Amino acid sequence: MMSEIETKRRGRGVRKAERTKKSLRFLPEADRGIPYIDLLNEEQVARIHSETINLLWSKGIEFRDDEAAELWKKAGADVKGHRIRIDEALLNNLLKTAPEQYTLSARNPERSVTLGGRKQILTPAYGAPNVLDLDGIRRNPTIKDFHDFTKLGHMSPSMQMSGGVICEPMDIPVPKRHLHMVYSLIRHSDKPFMGMVTARDRAEDTVEMARIVFGQEFIDKNTVKTSIANCNSPLVWDQTMLDAIKVYSRANQAVLFTPFVLSGASTTASVIGSLVQINAEALAGIAFSQIVRPGVPAVYGQWIGAVSMKSGAPMAGTPEIDQINLLVGQMARHYKLPWRCSGACTSAKIFDAQAGYEAARNLYGAALAGANFILSTTGYMEGALCQSFAKYVVDAEQAELTHKFLKGIDFSELDEALNAMNEVDPGGHFLGTKHTLENFERAFVIPELMHHDSFEQWEAEGASDLNSRAITKARQMLNEYEMPKLDEAVDEELLDFIDRRESELPDLIL
Numbered sequence: 001m002m003s004e005i006e007t008k009r010r011g012r013g014v015r016k017a018e019r020t021k022k023s024l025r026f027l028p029e030a031d032r033g034i035p036y037i038d039l040l041n042e043e044q045v046a047r048i049h050s051e052t053i054n055l056l057w058s059k060g061i062e063f064r065d066d067e068a069a070e071l072w073k074k075a076g077a078d079v080k081g082h083r084i085r086i087d088e089a090l091l092n093n094l095l096k097t098a099p100e101q102y103t104l105s106a107r108n109p110e111r112s113v114t115l116g117g118r119k120q121i122l123t124p125a126y127g128a129p130n131v132l133d134l135d136g137i138r139r140n141p142t143i144k145d146f147h148d149f150t151k152l153g154h155m156s157p158s159m160q161m162s163g164g165v166i167c168e169p170m171d172i173p174v175p176k177r178h179l180h181m182v183y184s185l186i187r188h189s190d191k192p193f194m195g196m197v198t199a200r201d202r203a204e205d206t207v208e209m210a211r212i213v214f215g216q217e218f219i220d221k222n223t224v225k226t227s228i229a230n231c232n233s234p235l236v237w238d239q240t241m242l243d244a245i246k247v248y249s250r251a252n253q254a255v256l257f258t259p260f261v262l263s264g265a266s267t268t269a270s271v272i273g274s275l276v277q278i279n280a281e282a283l284a285g286i287a288f289s290q291i292v293r294p295g296v297p298a299v300y301g302q303w304i305g306a307v308s309m310k311s312g313a314p315m316a317g318t319p320e321i322d323q324i325n326l327l328v329g330q331m332a333r334h335y336k337l338p339w340r341c342s343g344a345c346t347s348a349k350i351f352d353a354q355a356g357y358e359a360a361r362n363l364y365g366a367a368l369a370g371a372n373f374i375l376s377t378t379g380y381m382e383g384a385l386c387q388s389f390a391k392y393v394v395d396a397e398q399a400e401l402t403h404k405f406l407k408g409i410d411f412s413e414l415d416e417a418l419n420a421m422n423e424v425d426p427g428g429h430f431l432g433t434k435h436t437l438e439n440f441e442r443a444f445v446i447p448e449l450m451h452h453d454s455f456e457q458w459e460a461e462g463a464s465d466l467n468s469r470a471i472t473k474a475r476q477m478l479n480e481y482e483m484p485k486l487d488e489a490v491d492e493e494l495l496d497f498i499d500r501r502e503s504e505l506p507d508l509i510l
Contacts, residue, residue, distance in 0.1 A: 237284070
């Protein structure tokens, strides 16, 4: 399974590519310049908080891990077995130590970002067991697919992270897969990345690989990755997720505390009812991280799909998802916590009108809601079961438009614009004015993949649809990709670590 790594060890072309690397555009985190939309008044926010406390105290929440239960007991919670009951004073005291915002450091300092408060970042999709490849074939992913998605993320200006489990490379055994995914995220991009959470040793390996890159002292004082932990709704944090939370929290690395909600199945069939449960699950997870290490960054989050009452399948792009995002955002701001949701999601099986409509509704809903960490911005299809190359590059371009939208308007431009109006008589045009010539390159975002010319021009250029243009663009980006610089000694140490861990790990889960 080391063939690609061994090939790179022997090659010299990589070093040449690094020396001749072209500069890439990079959009920093969006600094929100538009107002928030609050659906609840102050009394309603207080009621949601009160009902959340009532749920956590009267019913409680399960932390199905002996060490976690013991930590809760020492912290002052009411603990019976794995059932944890948390009173308001304890919860509030723990939440106070979680930072309102934090910096996510990249190995290239120019790619570091801040999230929380009014800072918002956009990141690729996560966890797909299938890909829709550049030949339009749906199949299991390989590690090459994973590398290619990481490369696209590196080259996409609007992606502030290289990603996490962008897809599941099925050609590598599960116990060893995390090593190659983390190495790809580090080696093929110099942006921040996400860690692995599906077993304690996989989280530990991720932390160790980060230590190799950044150094022990830097890791202890700085956050270099933000990983995802899903609550099993309703009201269960399982041992696998808790193990990862403990590993990352002790290492000062952020976690997205994310109830995985199918509204109507794992919550009540009610938007406002779902909010109380989501609030309880996410806050309990964040509070636990503060028991493990007070002050560690922790992100309030949720993933939600509305369940079709016809089939039981999760639906994307519904108005209820937008409403939940707006509500969760308001509650996160109430607790002064950074928060996440998902972006350009769709249930579509191909990159068609359904995919576009649902992704657009979800992405702009997340943007309007003020999510600090918008996961699944690119490539997401089939309710997270498939990652599309074509949709990836289109979504990445749409994310650039979203970034511009979030900045809001610059009112200081008004005087210059008024001066330009005085230069043009009725019936004239502004194309040749000094103002237009000075501002045309930055006044409007001009999407490359959306075709805006005439029908005749489109026909003369081959009458291609968006999917075809996106595939061409993805191939072009991969052909032009150049690997970012990484110290050779660090690279060798990473590869030696992978060699050693592969020799220790089985090929099969026993």
